[in-house]
Every structure is written in structure tokens, then in C-alpha cells.
Amino acid sequence: MNKAIKHALELGAYFAEVKGEDTKILNIEAINKEIRTVSEIHNIGLGMRVFYGKSSGFSFSNILDEENVSRAVEIAMKIARASTKKTLIKFQLSTVKPIEEKKFTNVSKHPKDVTLDDKKDLCLRQCNTAMNTSKSIVNTTSAFGEYHGAIYYMNSEGTKVSYEPLLVGLRVSCVAKKGTTIVDALDSHGGSVGLAEFEKEDHTPEKMAENAASWAMEKIKAKPAPAGKFDALINPRLAGVLAHESFGHLSEADFVVIGVSPLTGRVGQRLGAEHVSILDDGLPEKGGYKIYFDDEGMPCTRVEILKKGILNCYLQSRLTARALKMEPTGNARSQDYSFEPIVRMRNTYFDVGEWKPEEALKELKQGIYAIDTAGGQVEDTGTFLFKAVRGYWVENGELKYPLRDVALTGNILELLKNIDAVCNDMLISTTPFGGCGKMNQRAFVGTGGPHIRVKNVLFGGVA
Amino acid sequence: MEEHELLEIGQKAVNQAQKLGADEAEIFLYMENQTLVQFVGGIFASRSDAVKGLKGAFVRIAGPWIKKKGLPKITSGIKAGIGIRVIVKKGIGFSSVSSIEEKKVLEAMKEATKIAKIRPPDPNWVSLPECKKPTGESGIFDKRILELDVDKLLALCADGCVIIGDFDKRIIQAIGAVSAVSFARGIVNTNGIEAFDKGTIFNASFYAKAKSGKEEVSSGDFLISRYYTENLQPVAISTSKRTIESLGKKALSEKYVGPVVFENGSWNELFSVIFTSGISALNIQENRSVYKGKIGNQVANENVSVVDDGTLPEGFGTTRFDDEGVPKQKTPIIEKGWLTNILYDNYTAKREKRESTGNASRQGRASAAYANQPAIRPSNLVLLPNKGSLQDLIAQLKNGVLIKGSLIGALHSNVVTGDFSVSADNAFKIENGEVAFPLKPCTVAGNLYEALNHVIAIGNDSKSFGNFVCPSLIVDKIVVST
Numbered sequence: 001m002n003k004a005i006k007h008a009l010e011l012g013a014y015f016a017e018v019k020g021e022d023t024k025i026l027n028i029e030a031i032n033k034e035i036r037t038v039s040e041i042h043n044i045g046l047g048m049r050v051f052y053g054k055s056s057g058f059s060f061s062n063i064l065d066e067e068n069v070s071r072a073v074e075i076a077m078k079i080a081r082a083s084t085k086k087t088l089i090k091f092q093l094s095t096v097k098p099i100e101e102k103k104f105t106n107v108s109k110h111p112k113d114v115t116l117d118d119k120k121d122l123c124l125r126q127c128n129t130a131m132n133t134s135k136s137i138v139n140t141t142s143a144f145g146e147y148h149g150a151i152y153y154m155n156s157e158g159t160k161v162s163y164e165p166l167l168v169g170l171r172v173s174c175v176a177k178k179g180t181t182i183v184d185a186l187d188s189h190g191g192s193v194g195l196a197e198f199e200k201e202d203h204t205p206e207k208m209a210e211n212a213a214s215w216a217m218e219k220i221k222a223k224p225a226p227a228g229k230f231d232a233l234i235n236p237r238l239a240g241v242l243a244h245e246s247f248g249h250l251s252e253a254d255f256v257v258i259g260v261s262p263l264t265g266r267v268g269q270r271l272g273a274e275h276v277s278i279l280d281d282g283l284p285e286k287g288g289y290k291i292y293f294d295d296e297g298m299p300c301t302r303v304e305i306l307k308k309g310i311l312n313c314y315l316q317s318r319l320t321a322r323a324l325k326m327e328p329t330g331n332a333r334s335q336d337y338s339f340e341p342i343v344r345m346r347n348t349y350f351d352v353g354e355w356k357p358e359e360a361l362k363e364l365k366q367g368i369y370a371i372d373t374a375g376g377q378v379e380d381t382g383t384f385l386f387k388a389v390r391g392y393w394v395e396n397g398e399l400k401y402p403l404r405d406v407a408l409t410g411n412i413l414e415l416l417k418n419i420d421a422v423c424n425d426m427l428i429s430t431t432p433f434g435g436c437g438k439m440n441q442r443a444f445v446g447t448g449g450p451h452i453r454v455k456n457v458l459f460g461g462v463a
Numbered sequence: 464m465e466e467h468e469l470l471e472i473g474q475k476a477v478n479q480a481q482k483l484g485a486d487e488a489e490i491f492l493y494m495e496n497q498t499l500v501q502f503v504g505g506i507f508a509s510r511s512d513a514v515k516g517l518k519g520a521f522v523r524i525a526g527p528w529i530k531k532k533g534l535p536k537i538t539s540g541i542k543a544g545i546g547i548r549v550i551v552k553k554g555i556g557f558s559s560v561s562s563i564e565e566k567k568v569l570e571a572m573k574e575a576t577k578i579a580k581i582r583p584p585d586p587n588w589v590s591l592p593e594c595k596k597p598t599g600e601s602g603i604f605d606k607r608i609l610e611l612d613v614d615k616l617l618a619l620c621a622d623g624c625v626i627i628g629d630f631d632k633r634i635i636q637a638i639g640a641v642s643a644v645s646f647a648r649g650i651v652n653t654n655g656i657e658a659f660d661k662g663t664i665f666n667a668s669f670y671a672k673a674k675s676g677k678e679e680v681s682s683g684d685f686l687i688s689r690y691y692t693e694n695l696q697p698v699a700i701s702t703s704k705r706t707i708e709s710l711g712k713k714a715l716s717e718k719y720v721g722p723v724v725f726e727n728g729s730w731n732e733l734f735s736v737i738f739t740s741g742i743s744a745l746n747i748q749e750n751r752s753v754y755k756g757k758i759g760n761q762v763a764n765e766n767v768s769v770v771d772d773g774t775l776p777e778g779f780g781t782t783r784f785d786d787e788g789v790p791k792q793k794t795p796i797i798e799k800g801w802l803t804n805i806l807y808d809n810y811t812a813k814r815e816k817r818e819s820t821g822n823a824s825r826q827g828r829a830s831a832a833y834a835n836q837p838a839i840r841p842s843n844l845v846l847l848p849n850k851g852s853l854q855d856l857i858a859q860l861k862n863g864v865l866i867k868g869s870l871i872g873a874l875h876s877n878v879v880t881g882d883f884s885v886s887a888d889n890a891f892k893i894e895n896g897e898v899a900f901p902l903k904p905c906t907v908a909g910n911l912y913e914a915l916n917h918v919i920a921i922g923n924d925s926k927s928f929g930n931f932v933c934p935s936l937i938v939d940k941i942v943v944s945t
């Protein structure tokens with residue numbers, strides 16, 4: 001890596017950075033008590049970005065001999081030289097202080113120290129438990145995933161950092177069938193944790209399987225959600241997806257730089273009530289996916305995007321921070337060594353408030369308790385449609401009966417104004433299955449928050 | 464890397480697997496050299512015009528079209544890696560590594576063997592493919608693609624954007640993307656397969672936005688080829704035309720049900736997703752296809768003939784052998800409406816005691832081919848052309864709808880039942896055999912398997928869409944609403 005940087009400077013670059021990676025992904029999937037897939041992907045390679053003239057150039061190689069690494073540096077330089085002639089504006093990085101730091105991950109039962117057999121058993125235990133719950137559970141799928149290894153970063157300003165990323169997750173989904181009614185439900189848990197996490201009472205494979213099976217059984221009897229505007233209590237997982245998908249993406253500075261985001265030029269303005277804060281954090285205290293440094297070598301500190309209802313800042317890379325004359329926030333990330341870093345979230349969540357979840361429910365006269373989500377659509381204006389996978393009809397603070405898939409629509413900027421209670425519980429969920437996609441790159445992220453209560457949410461009935 | 468070097472690594476790894484106790488082993492070796500160039504050109508504000516409250520920012524607002532300059536984005540690099548399958552007592556293990564260094568390869572082989580040992584035996588597993596001599600052409604390899612440098616690719620992209628902008632004043636933005644890829648593949652297995660080939664791919668696409676009054680429309684066009692194409696002017700001009708012709712959108716006065724002209728690309732988006740799933744032997748074996756038990760039956764009207772041709776000259780999916788080392792072949796799928804064959808890989812073929820059709824592919828979820836396990840996929844699925852241009856097809860309809868461009872939601876079609884409901888951004892009303900006016904975004908719904916029974920006419924304007932080659936056609940009984 002040192003040599004690559006030196007080579008780039010010799011070729012005329014005024015700045016050069018290299019990311020090195022040696023990571024492994026393991027996925028195990030079991031369907032109905034049978035292990036169906038076990039696959040392992042080992043990713044090793046170098047990616048480098050050089051700055052020359054008005055532009056930058058990016059290249060990568062996973063053949064790590066001197067010849068190929070030098071070649072990659074030369075290609076990056078060539079790209080920078082070619083781009084500089086055609087670019088309208090000068091791309092530069094903001095000025096930062098160089099740092100040198102190494103971070104290690106220390107957890108109980110790190111996946112690299114656990115046998116494949118034990119991991120496989122986690123899936124089989126989930127399948128067994130779920131299948132034995134009821135005859136109506138006709139299909140159970142369980143998945144275990146892990147991602148870990150080492151990431152190295154250095155640049156020509158003297159920054160040299162490394163850390164050991166770790167993400168482990170377990171997921172179970174059940175399909176229940178009765179007559180012609182087919183429904184499904186899912187539970188999952190994950191984070192930068194060791195496998196000891198799945199020995200804790202709330203997260204044993206058995207407990208998760210029982211949850212998924214009982215939720216699926218409950219959905220058989222559930223009624224379709226009524227359509228119309230209702231007050232809603234939103235659980236942490238759904239709140240997290242709202243925070244990430246509909247608000248987080250709008251606050252990504254690359255969308256602000258080109259003026260696409262509706263948050264463009266609105267720093268300092270009030271967007272929500274005083275009790276609403278939204279954070280993006282590389283190292284949340286509780287749960288989530290821990291990222292120590294971003295892929296520009298910046299520490300992944302906590303960013304208060306929405307601070308007490310006021311837009312405080314955007315999520316920045318060194319590139320966007322310079323363009324906007326603001327501070328970088330450690331949000332430059334790339335999927336792996338073969339991608340250039342772009343502005344990405346880390347763990348995005350609503351900050352806690354003062355309400356107890358029971359009280360927030362108790363004071364809900366009539367409305368919907370919306371739980372979890374299987375995804376949805378968002379537009380760059382902040383308009384969203386999310387499908388909550390479960391729910392309850394609430395009257396006078398009591399759960400009356402279960403609801404099936406419920407669609408919520410609206411605009412996040414409207415929704416923020418209508419949040420009337422933020423609770424004091426907190427859950428940040430993350431798994432190594434999938435992650436967030438942007439510009440053809442995937443990234444592992446965490447999303448979460450406490451329970452939040454929102455007035456006047458538009459529910460679309462059967463989703 | 465040369466052929467013998469790559470195959471030597473493969474041979475070593477396979478020998479190692481047998482020492483570790485593997486019954487069978489296979490290694491897929493892959494190297495790819497890719498350059499992707501993107502260029503955004505159009506109407507930009509200068510930095511000094513930045514929007515209030517955002518000093519120094521770069522904001523897109525109305526202004527003169529800035530020629531030859533814009534926002535370039537280029538990446539280029541080499542990816543090499545291997546995917547390993549090891550079989551122990553009918554248990555299958557898979558492991559991959561983004562490296563072809565001997566030490567890493569042998570390590571991955573160990574991992575795959577470990578995995579194979581914990582897998583339960585798969586009762587349907589018979590064996591890896593046996594060695595057969597590939598009969599097809601040697602790899603389609605255009606040396607000019609290797610020699611393209613970033614300056615040239617960027618110029619192609621930027622010049623294309625200028626052509627698009629010059630075409631009409633109402634065009635406000637153009638995005639161009641050009642990629643040049645060369646690859647080499649090797650497969651070695653314990654049944655004696657030792658295969659190698661290489662190839663090139665050249666890809667160019669343009670996208671434009673036009674604005675008139677408050678209306679903003681967009682469209683695009685592309686070409687995908689195994690050979691270098693220096694002249695991108697036709698694609699750029701087509702992009703402009705497609706964008707401009709969508710201005711002035713009106714809604715349909717009522718829901719339309721009847722014959723619809725699908726331009727080749729629009730039809731292909733539905734056909735490639737749904738039909739491919741229907742003719743997969745795995746989906747048929749596992750009860751996920753309407754074609755189960757239908758071989759030898761009529762499944763479409765006599766206008767429809769489909770062939771999968773892995774030996775098609777210049778075909779995107781033409782290689783000497785598939786991703787398991789089985790020679791590519793030509794397989795008739797539908798002959799004048801009658802279902803004659805389906806697509807097999809080694810696993811599904813041996814399960815039925817027959818021969819693979821050479822349709823194992825490692826294109827999949829992971830962007831690097833070596834990180835995916837083989838699955839069934841067409842090589843070049845050709846919907847056979849008949850006669851007439853798109854204009855001729857339109858002329859056949861007194862009253863109808865023309866669907867062009869990309870369809871939103873095609874990937875969310877129900878591939879098992881064939882139901883689709885998509886949104887078309889570039890659709891037109893046909894009146895008296897001519898295009899009358901562009902339509903507001905409309906929903907197009909139907910069932911693909913049923914639609915094959917209602918094909919009224921097929922044109923001769925076949926175009927390549929990667930692994931698919933498709934002409935425009937007229938299909939009856941399609942529902943369109945705006």
C-alpha cells in the first residue's frame with residue numbers, strides 16, 4: 001500500500017489513498033430442517049483513488065503482485081488525467097488532520113472461532129422449533145450469515161488506520177397456511193456480536209423461531225387494515241426504516257450537492273417537533289453494525305442530523321464537505337475494494353424520548369399499531385410507501401385485534417411534524433443479509449429507534 | 464494470464480481436493496478487466512449561480528448547455544477469482560475467493576471440502592459433468608476492446624451527450640455510459656474437464672431528459688455487443704428522438720383492452736424475466752412452472768418460435784462451453800407454438816437421466832461471476848423474427864397502444880403464474896395505423912403465458928439484449944390504463 005501511494009505521487013498525483021481488504025462472508029440457509037445452501041466468499045483486494053488537476057481517478061486490483069498494483073495506480077492516474085479535461089468543476093477533498101489508529105474487535109465466540117457445525121445447528125434448531133409449533137406452519141426458512149475480516153486504509157497525508165469489521169445475523173421466516181389463507185412472519189437479530197449473543201434468553205434460535213411461528217399463526221386470523229387516516233404507534237424496526245429510507249437518504253450530501261434533495265439549503269430550519277432527533281452513528285452504544293473508520297480514513301463518529309427537530313447537518317464525505325464548505329462526518333463508504341467511496345449511512349435511528357411505550361399506547365384513542373416492514377418505495381422528494389408486515393387495531397389504548405400487511409404512505413417531512421410521542425426504549429437492528437443499495441453498491445447498515453407515535457398517518461388498506 | 468497458467472492452478476487445486484477426501488471437485492477460474500465510463504452532460508449552473516443558502520455548491524438549474532464538459536465518472540480495474548465446488552458423499556460444498564494466488568486457492572478448496580462434509584447428502588446428485596469436446600466457435604474476442612483507453616471511452620461518452628443535446632433545444636440533460644470488458648475463463652474438474660476460453664463485451668447506453676413547459680420526460684437507448692462499435696451516433700440520436708417524442712403526454716380517455724404493439728426492448732423485459740423462469744428445468748422439477756408436463760403440448764400460437772442458441776455467431780451469450788464446462792448447443796424451445804425442450808444444467812439433467820443443454824451460468828447476485836454457484840440461464844434466447852418493421856406493425860392497428868422503452872416493475876412480475884402489471888413511461892396511442900400521441904405513464908397488465916397464445920404478428924427488427932434476442936410484436940388482449 002505504501003508503494004502504491006509513493007508511485008501515485010511520483011506520477012504527479014497531489015493526493016493518493018488506498019483501501020486494502022481481506023474479508024469473508026459466510027451464508028447458511030436451511031429450509032424445513034434441511035441445509036440447502038452453504039457458501040463462502042472471500043474478498044481480498046486493493047482499491048485506490050488519486051487526485052490530479054481538477055479530478056480524481058479510481059482503480060482496483062485483486063492480483064496483489066507489484067506489477068498489477070503498479071498498473072492499477074497507473075490506470076487511476078490515467079483516469080484522473082482524462083477526467084480533468086472534461087470536468088466542469090473541480091473535485092477536491094476537505095482538509096483534515098491525519099490520524100494513525102488500529103482498532104480490534106473483541107467479542108465472545110467470534111464467528112472465526114466457532115465451527116461450521118455449530119453455525120449450521122443454529123439454523124436447524126430454528127427450523128425444528130418452528131415446524132413443531134403447529135401443523136399450520138407449512139414452511140420454515142432459516143438463515144445464518146457472517147461478515148468479518150480486516151480493512152486497512154492509508155493516504156498520502158499520513159493517515160493510516162485499520163479495523164476489524166464484524167457482522168453476524170440470524171433470521172427465521174415461517175409460512176402458515178389454513179384453508180386458502182397463506183401468511184408469513186419473520187424474526188431476525190444481528191449486530192457486531194459474537195455467537196454468544198444467541199445464547200441470551202431473548203435471542204436464542206428457539207425464541208426467535210417461536211416468535212416467527214406465533215406471529216404467522218396470529219396473522220391467519222388477522223383482519224385487513226382499514227384504509228384512511230389514523231394515529232399510529234410505530235415499532236422500533238419500522239421507525240428505523242423510516243429514519244433510514246425516507247429521511248436518511250435525503251440528508252446524504254451528494255444529493256444536496258446536485259440539489260436533488262428537498263433538504264438542500266435547509267440547515268438550521270425546523271423540520272420536526274423538539275422531541276424528535278435523528279442520528280447516524282458508526283459506533284452506537286447499543287447494538288447495530290460497528291464501523292470505526294470510513295473509507296476515506298475518517299473516524300465514524302456520531303452525527304446528529306436532526307437535532308431537537310432542527311436540521312443540524314448533512315451526511316458528508318470529504319468530497320461533498322469541500323463542495324458544501326461544511327465538515328466531513330465520516331460517511332464515505334464503499335461496498336468493497338473495487339468500488340469508489342460514496343456518501344452512505346451507518347446506523348441511522350431516532351433518538352430516545354421520555355415516553356414509556358405502554359403509556360404511548362395507553363393514550364392512543366383509536367388507531368393502528370404498525371410493526372416491522374418488508375420494505376417499500378421512497379422518492380427523492382421524501383414521499384414514501386412502506387408495508388408494515390403486522391399490526392393491531394387499537395381502541396382506547398388496547399390492542400383489539402391483529403391486522404395483516406398494512407401500507408403506510410406519506411411524506412417524511414410531514415410525518416416528522418406529526419410525531420407526538422417518542423418513547424424511551426431503543427432497538428437498532430442490522431443483519432448481514434442484503435443491506436442498503438445505492439448507485440450499484442451495497443452496504444451493511446443499521447436502522448432503529450424507540451417506539452414513536454404519529455398523528456394522521458395515511459393507511460392504504462390491504463397492501 | 465495465459466491459458467496454461469490458469470489451468471495449471473486449477474489442476475493443482477483439484478488434485479488437492481482429492482487428497483482432502485473429496486469424491487469430486489470442480490474449480491471455476493475467472494479473470495475480468497473492466498473499464499466503466501459515465502458522463503453526465505447538460506444544462507448546469509456555474510458555481511457562482513448556486514442556489515441561495517448553499518454557497519459554493521454545484522446545482523442543476525436552467526442555463527445554456529455546456530458543451531463537451533460535464534461530470535465524468537470512471538472506474539477501471541482487474542478482478543480475478545475462483546469458485547470451487549467439492550462433493551463429499553453427495554454433499555455439495557461451495558467456496559469462492561477473489562484471488563488466483565495458489566495459497567488462497569488451496570485454502571478455499573479446504574473450506575469447500577469442510578462445507579461439503581457438513582452438508583446432508585443430496586439424493587438427486589449424480590456427478591459433475593463429463594468431458595466433452597466443445598464444438599462451438601472459439602471465444603468471441605475483439606482485440607480492439609482491450610486496446611481502448613479511458614480517453615477514448617470518455618470521448619465516446621461525452622461526444623454522444625453533445626449529439627443528444629444538439630438534437631433539440633428542449634433536451635436539458637444527457638447521461639452516457641460506456642463499458643469495455645474482456646474476460647478469460649477456465650474450468651477444471653475431477654471428471655477430466657479442462658476448458659478455457661476468453662471473450663470481450665462492449666456496452667454503450669444513453670439517457671436523456673427533456674423539458675417543455677412544466678412537463679419533464681426521459682428515455683434512453685443502448686447497444687450491447689461482443690465487438691467494439693466506434694460509431695455511437697445512431698444510439699445517441701435514437702435517445703434524443705425517443706425522449707422528444709414523449710413530450711405532450713395525454714391520458715387515455717378510458718381503459719384500453721386489445722391489441723398492443725410492444726417494441727422489442729419492452730417486450731423483452733417481460734419475456735426475459737417470466738419465460739426464462741418457466742423453461743428452467745429446476746423450476747419444472749420443483750413445481751414452480753406452468754410448463755410442468757407440457758413438453759410436446761401446444762403452449763403458444765403458431766406465430767411463436769423460440770430457440771436458445773449458445774452457438775449464435777456474435778451472440779452475447781456465445782461461449783465454447785457453459786459455466787460447468789459443458790459445450791454450448793442450440794436447443795429449440797418452442798416450434799410454431801409447440802413446447803419441444805426446456806433448459807437444463809448438469810444437476811437437473813442428471814436428475815432426469817438426460818444430457819445437460821449447456822445452460823449453467825454463474826451470472827447472479829454477486830457482481831463477480833466466480834462468487835455465484837451455477838444456475839440455469841439461457842445463452843442466447845431468440846424469439847424468431849417474422850416480417851415487418853415496427854412501423855409496419857403499427858400500421859396494422861386501427862386503434863391500439865404502442866409500448867416503448869423501459870417498463871417499471873417487470874422484475875416484480877409473478878414468474879410462476881406469468882401475471883405482470885408494469886408501468887410504461889414511453890407509451891403511445893395508435894389511431895388509424897399511426898402513432899397519434901404519447902401517453903401519460905400507464906399501467907400495462909396481462910399474463911405472459913396467455914399472451915403467447917394471442918400473438919398477432921411478429922416483426923423482423925430483432926435486437927440483442929444481452930442473453931436475449933427479440934423483435935417487436937403485436938399481442939392481443941392486453942389491458943392498458945393511464
